[in-house]
Amino acid sequence: MRTCAGCRRKAHRSDLVRMVVDRHAATATVVVDPRAVLPGRGVWLHPQTDCLDRAETRRAIQRGLRVTPSLPIDQVRAWFESHV
Template sequence: MRTCVGCRSKAHRSDLVRLVVDRRAAAPVVVVDPRAVMPGRGVWLHQRPDCLDRAEARRAITRGLRLTQAVSLDEVRAWFDQHT
């Protein structure tokens, strides 16, 4: 079981999507890891826009990924727009 960083409820990982930091770009960016295979620390989120909104409002993604600076969630938003 994993905890959604948006609504803080527990769910099976198959019901959540994993977010990780992609450090290959010039500036680190948060991306969705749909198959949950990318290395490094990840946070889990329901595939629901309201959970993304709540996680962002609480800065739970930044905190969960141990980021010291704000990073773009544009790619995550775009993915959610396509998949929800």
């Protein structure tokens, strides 16, 4: 069981999507890890835009990934919009 960073409800790992920091790019960004195999600390969310919005408002993604300052989540938002 994992906890969604947006709505804070517990759910099975298969019902959530994992996000990690991609440090291999020129600038570090937050990316979706749909297979949950990328290295590093991860944050879990339901694949729903309302959970993403809540997590972003609460800064739960940055806090869960332990990154400061906040990293852009443009790629994550694009993934959520195309998969919902």
